[in-house]
Every structure is written in C-alpha cells, then in structure tokens.
Amino acid sequence: MTRVVKTRVEIEGRVHEETVVVERDEPAAWEAGREFSQVGKSANRVDGRERVTGAARYTYDMHPAGMLYAVVLRSPYPHARITSLDTTEAERLSGVRGVLSKNNAADISWYGGASKLFDDELRFAGEEVAVVAADDLDTAREALQLINVEYEVLPAVLDVEKASAPGVPVIHPKGNVLRDDNDQPGETYSRGDVEQGFRIADVVVEGTYRTPTALHNSFETHGCVASWEGDEVTIWESTQYIFGVRGRVASALKMPESKVRVISEYIGGGFGSKGQTLKHSVIAPLLSRMTGRPIKLMLDRHEENLLSGNRGETVQKLRVGATNDGKLVAIELESLCNIGAYGTWAASVAGPAQELYLCPNVRTYTLGVRTNLGSHSAFRAPGHVEGTFALESAMDELCRQLGMDPIEFRKKNYADEDQVTGNPYTSKYLLESYDMASRLHAEAGKPSLDNLPPGNWKYGVGMGSQVWSGGGGPPAHALVRLNSDGTVEVICGTQDIGTGIKTALSQVVAEELGVPLEAVRFRLGDTQKGPFAPASWGSITVPSVGPAVRVAAEDARQQLLEIASYFFEVPAARLQIKDGYMTVEGREEGKRSVADVLSEVGDYMIVGKGFRGPNPVEPLRTWGAQIADVAVDLDTGRVRVLRVVAVHDVGRVLNPKGLASQFYGGILQGIGLALMEDRVVDERTGLVVNANLQDYKIPTMSDCPEMIVQAVDIPDTAANHIGSKGAGEPPIIPTPAAIANAIYDAVGVRVRSLPVTSRRLLEDLVASNSAPIPAEESGS
C-alpha cells in the first residue's frame, strides 16, 4: 500500500518539489453542505484555561536543576572586525562557569557559509561576540564587561537605496545584492509586452511606495533552555519549527538528529521570525556540554528587536495603466527589499502585481539588498503586505482617475485562472469576498465619530484586496491513540504558536471519530514523540496537518468499528459512533459508550496513523477583501481607524471563533504597519534607537477599531480532503492599503510611505498646501 510520490509544494511564494510517503488511499473530501457535529462550530481554545491560569509552561518557565544563565556580548558596531578578544578576566569572576567565543568554539558555519557561529567579522550591531554562562544573570552580565575586545571599525552600509551604488563598500562575501541561480542580480518576471501595454493605456498611475522595517515583537522573545543526558540533548525552545531546530542543532554539533530532542509545547507568539534557528539554539547546547549544567539563554527585548528578524523595508517603483473602459493593460514594478546583513531570499513583493488582477502585460523586478542591519525574516505574509500596499494604492488612484467604483473596477479585472502558470486555481471566491464585504459594510452604516477625542475629524473609506498562498502540503504525519477509557490522544510534531491549531485540529479528530471535543487531548511540540509535521508558517498548518490528523482518526475509527463488530455481532459497516457512543445503524437500543466497548478487550490501545497526501497540480490561493473606515484629524494629522470589515476566502472554516481571532490579530497588526510601526536607525552610528516597546510603537487596545469579520466558508475540495485553506496570514495583507486609501478619501492626500504618522501626514498636508478637502463633508 505504501508508495512514494513527488508533489509540488508552495510556501510563501516559493515552490519546491517534495518526495513524500503515501501510506494508503486518502478518504474522500468532506463534501460541501455536509452536516458536521464539531467542524464549523465555535469552540473555546482547548488550552485556554492552562494559558490564562499560568499552568502552561513556556520555554522561559523551564528550570532544570543546576541550571545556569547565559548572556551574550554583542557587536556595538554595525560593521567591524575583531582584532583581539580576551576573556580571561571574565572567566576568573566568581560564579562564572564558562565563556564561549571564537577563541574556544569549534568552527561552525553559519548564514549559508557567509559567516561562522563566532566570526571575526561582524556585520550588524548585535551580532554575537562571546557568551558567558554563570550562576545568575547579574553575574553573567557583569562578566560581559570584563571581556576585552578590540575592534577595527569598518565602513557600514545602511541605506537600501545606496547599497548597490558604485563605490559602496562590499559588506558580504556574496556582494551587496541577492543574485539568482544564473548569478544575475534580482528576480525578474515578465508576461506580455509591458511597453505596448502602456502605449495603449489611456490612464497611467505611477509612484514610489515605501514600507518600513517592522519588528515582530512577539510577547515571548526567542530563547531556549538546553540540557544534556548522556549523549542526548533536550532543548526547550520558543520556535515555530521544532524539527527545523533539531536539524540545525544536529548538523552544527555533528550528531544524529534522533539524539536532539526539541520541545515547544507553548509559544508566546510567532509571526515568522521563530521559523528560523538562531545562534542561541546551538550556543546553549555547546555551553551546556562545556559546563556540564543546563543552560538558559533567552533574548531580552532589545536583543530580540536587533537580531531576531524583521519585515525588511521596501522601496517600490510601481506603474500601472488602464484603458478608459477600466481594463488594466500594464503593470510594472521594480522593488528593493532590505534583507539585512545575512538575508538569503527576498520577500515576494511582486506576487500581488503578478496575480491579483487580470492583466496581459506585467513585468516585475525584485532586488534583495544587504545592509549592516539585523537580517530580515518571514513576517506574516512577507512581501505580500508590502506589495499589496503599493498595488492597491495605485488601483485606488486609477479608479479615481477613471471615475470608477473600486469594486466594479476590481470585478472588471478579475482573473479566473492563474496567469503565471496558466492553470485554474483550486478555488477562488474573491468575487464573493467583494460582495460580502460590501454588504457587511453597507449594513453596518457609517461609524460614529462621537467617541473620538476633540479634533477636526474628516471621515473616509477605502478598500484593499488580497491574494496569498496557504495550501501547504506533505509531509505531515500524525497518530491518533484511542485509549481503553475512551479518551483520545493526538500525537503530532506540529506546534501551536497561538493560532489555536490545537483546538481546530482536535475538532477534526472529534468529528472523524464521533467523540466529544472534551475527549480529545492534543499533544504536540516534541520531536521525540510526535511524527513529523512542518513548520508553523506560510498559513500551512491547517491544510497540511489537518488532513493528516483526519486520516489518523479515520484509521483509529475503522479499527474501533472492527473491534466493536465482534461485540455488537453485526458487520463493522453497520455500526455508528456519535457523541462517544456506538450504536447499530438505525437502532437506539443497545447503545454503548466507546469506553464500555473497549473495556471488553482489556488494556488495548488503538493507534491510528495519518499522513498528508500529495497536492493537486492546480495552484492554491487564499483571497479576501477589506474595507476600512477612518477618521483623520486635519489639525494634528492623527488617524483613527474606526472600523474594518474583512471577508476572506480560506476554504472551510473549522472553528469560527478561532478564525475570528486570526482575523482580529491580522487586522490589528496591519493597523500597526499602516500607522505607527517603524524601526529607526541612526544614520551615523548604525544603531537602532527604538529596539524596545517604549519607543517602537505597536497598537494598543485603544487603537483597536470595531472589526466585522467573516469567512466566505466554501470548502476547497480540490485542495485537500478537509477543504480548508490557511488563514493566519491573509487578514494582515489588505489592511494597510485599505487604510491608506481611506485616508485619501478623507483628506485628499495620497500617502505613499508607511507608516502614516502625524509627522508624515502633516508634512504631506503642508506640501499639498493644505489640500482641497474632497466633496463629502465630515460627520463631525
């Protein structure tokens, strides 16, 4: 039955071929309109109580006996070379148990060979120089001050627009820009004839759009606790990818993967930056082996914001053209992406330009640029949020010049199939998203401006739409254990980064087995227990792991039916399981609980095995539309988002309540990017001045608007057999664009740079000579 197949998997705009083990035939897809007992019903988080009562143990809570604390000495310069390093004084300090640096650490290659775990050359302020392990944090910190380092300060490159200019110092072995497989700078995509497109265009809009470097600021910072037993090491780690950490640590320490155990049961937020394995995950086991004691190495907020990843700034030159009847005829986009010192890929800024609209002539060019700043990483729909801001701002401008309604325009330029591959999509309900969002927005009426602080408020409305992947794929595996007491355990090597995956996938298992949700316990986040599951990124967990747990539950269910058939004295096919009870089809009498039936066979544990099958050939996309209502105070440049209506096509909804949380969080993070988030770097010193939560502003509850969220909720039966697509990233994508377009509607200023702070808006208002206010009058 077991066979090996190759299949196409796409994650965050990157496609690769995966070789996967298919254990048997997959079940038929849950058809549209099917009646469910668990799926599609709102459920509270199955681990909500342990999280809010403090019973949940996060990485930071781990405290194995004899544990030491480690802190890191970091480069104070954006670009420097260590000319001498002396740690002897630090080592002599009472309470210090070990110091690791380039003087005594093995050569461990890092950043794809561009650097080492401890390197002589330091390419951003915050890069690791040495690490001290001591009895307590204060001693460790004091010891850092006793390490004598001499640096040769090297010229730094900080400006993404100047990094590839002639004469600029080269800061990376592979040069200052990313090159493709043919050693050409940047990534180019083209279809049709863009010049011809612009020749026939009646209306052309062009502009340079900028998005800031944004910091993730997960509540829990990165970090780990490492402890050895014999030749095996256990690492408690706040990660989105336990198997990724396992692989990286095993290769760095040259040991078998099976001897590295990574545990991540609870995670205080992960928005992409915890998908990578940072140096601390290797340093802690090394220090632990060196000192013979467990080591805790957690980043503080400042470190977190210097080096754990970010949404790199972009500069996008965008030009779009349409004919007078509202048909898009050309899109041209040239983007620079700041990938920091060691980025190895550029975010998919061009994705929306290539796919969101029907357009025969498209050319995009994306160039990843290295700078002497912390490396970028994935951050909730990396690239697409930035690209959508530019594209949807330009579309709004185009609509205004054409005198067309923004939704009418979008429907007119609707792409029924994927223009990049020429294939139809597995499903596309963007038209439905437009219509539902319009209807919900109209039904809600104009939001009140009464609760705003005093001001000269102008009201405006704007929209944005969204395309993103979110299909996932194999490999993903799970076990479902049915105990003789009727309880169910799901064992899976996935992780719940706060998205509520434990709850949604428990619902899938309860559904398939016919047991109540309370009977299911989901055990995850441990490489030594769960079979492999992929990283929790790219909105892939539900569509990748969901089908695997369903198959495992189905396998367990089939075994249960076969066992029960002996006791019910009917064929297994005639038995039913509902709410934890078994009956013969069509009969109420003789009803027995699952536990009761299983008690007949003693301590027998049913073990069901599940896998994720291959992907369809068709590309899978998530879709959505958002409409934002804002108020802008003309006197002070303040912007308040009053309401956001969000409708997304993410396939079948497993847990409406959990999904709403994802939508709320995405929208709020989108508001942050639109209005306030911006990493600030001093140009002369190359140091980040706001790497803390005091100066780096994220939205507070007071910034939170009314949010009306809805999923289209039509299953994508071609995508996988549970019909669900991913939902973690789509809701952040259109928010900044919708807000920027609403600001234009309110005050007539087209803001092409994010975030739209008071400063930016007042500067633009002054530049546009206090701009004529659009016809519609404010409600204030």
Next chain:
Amino acid sequence: MQTFDYVKVETLESALSAIASGYVVTLLAGGTDLVPLMKDEIVTPRALIDITGLEQLSHIEERGGTLHIGALSTLSDLAGHQLVTTRYPALAQACGLAAIPQLRNMSTIGGNLLQQPRCWYYRGEHNCWLKGGEVCYARNGENELHAIFKNTPSQSRCVSVNPSDPAVALLLYDAVVRMRTPEGELEIPVGDLYGVPTPEHPNGVSLPAGALITEIVLEPLEGGRSVYLKAMPRASWAFALVSVGLYVRMDAGRVQEARIGVGGVATVPMRFPQVEAELVGQDATRLDADSLADLLVEGATPLSKNGYKVPLLRGLFKQALSQVLE
C-alpha cells in the same frame, strides 16, 4: 542592575535625616521611571530611600481655598479626584492622559515632575552628551520627537523634550512646589523648577542638596475654563508629540485672563506670555485663531525631522482654544 543599599523610611524626619546624612541617596517613590533607568544602568544609585510609606505625603485637600497635593499622590488619584476634576480640569486631564492605568496607579506626582528625559539616545546605547559623551546625537540625527523651541546650541546642548504631562498643567495653574531641605521649607514655582538639562541634572531640575518635595500647592482660580490636549503617536500609552494646556477666563464675552502651557516642544514645559497678552481683551466670537496660532509658533526653530511639530502645535492650540471658548 548594580547593587545598592535600600532603606525604607516611615517618617518624614527619618527621611530627611537619611537625606542629610551626607551619603549620596536617591529617593524611590512609584519607581516607574527610576527602576527601568537602574535596570539599564543609566542611573546607578548607591542607596535608595523608599519614601512610599510616608502617608502624610499622599493628601489631596483644600485648605482655605488652596489645593494641596501631596508629592506621593498618584496620577490615578489626581485624574479622578473631584477637587481636581472640577477646579483644575487640565491637571486631571493631563494625569489621565499620561501612560496607562497600571503606570498611573504607581507613579507619583512628585516623581513624575522629576522624571528623566525620554530621548531614545539618552535611554539607549548611545553615549550622548547628557550621559557624559561628546555630542547630542539627536541634534543632527533622529530628532522627530525632539525640541522645536529653546534648542539652539547656545540655548541647550541637549534637545530632548520634558516628557511630563502634569508639569504642563501645573505650569498653567502657576502651581508652587514645596519641599523640605536641611535649611527648612522652600517653595519653587513650577515655572522655575526646570532649567537646561545637564549631565549632572539630565531632567533639568537642580534642587538644593537634601531637598524632598512634600507637596504641590495650587492657588484658587477666579472662574474660567481650562483644557489639556495631547497629540500622541498612538491612541494611548505614549509621551506627547505636542501637548497644549489652556486656561481662559471670560467676562462679558471678552477674554480677561489667558494662560498657555505647551509640552513636547522644549527641554522645559513652556508658557507663552506674548500670546497670552494678545488674547486678553479679545472678543471671543471674533478672535482670529489662525493669527494667534501663528504668533504661538513664531520663533520655533525645528530640527531636521521635527518640522511637523509646528503645524501640530498650531492645530492643537486652535482645538484647545475652540474648546475653552465653546
């Protein structure tokens, strides 16, 4: 954090004698500024005297028409106290707009007036002039949150802004700060409390040796209306980009008295006597808010990235004016 001695005092006298001991001490009240500064080792006190037990310093009461506010009154106390909300609403508003409830519950008015600059260079890794370094990095650097008045090199080496909201309101009401010193009682008008920030006194406040602020005193007002408005980079939990306090007393439709306090624009909270004088005598229904706003921002010397504070101050002032004249 560096090690330090800690003493908790129960009486004012023991506090004063500890201060007068000649040992360098730092007072700990709410700790919302001091403790983070100590954790970052920007201040490294040798000894802390915890004065939170001095119950006689947390009063808010009226004596003969004068309002006495104990130095240990919290911002929450002030924001909600009926005597403050009715008589000195700009002070209540300023306290209520500061920080977030958790911080307002801890932070005292005395400590708030003495907090250190919030400049990100001073608080961060840069060894700026205020920390004993060579240069003010903000002057030609990331200065969007910095001063637009009194900021020329001859006026001040440091271009940070005084971060206190209540200070602006207290300045508006001509409040007086009372303190005990080894030499006895001392009174300093809030307007005289702040000077140019120096490495010795980064907050610009140089109290006499051994001084302990005991209370803040507000004289009664002859009617009038007042308001405090604050522009922030988000809806809550931020220091002011610019704030405006305004007090106006009218009679028969004409302005009899006007006071303007402005925060977020200079190393000190500022009054604008020239604009105040211009307002007096004006007919409320006919006054030209735009030209008053122009006069207010006249003389502003914005830095490279904070020119927006000029229109922001104009706008906020006009909004304050329309509210008190409403």
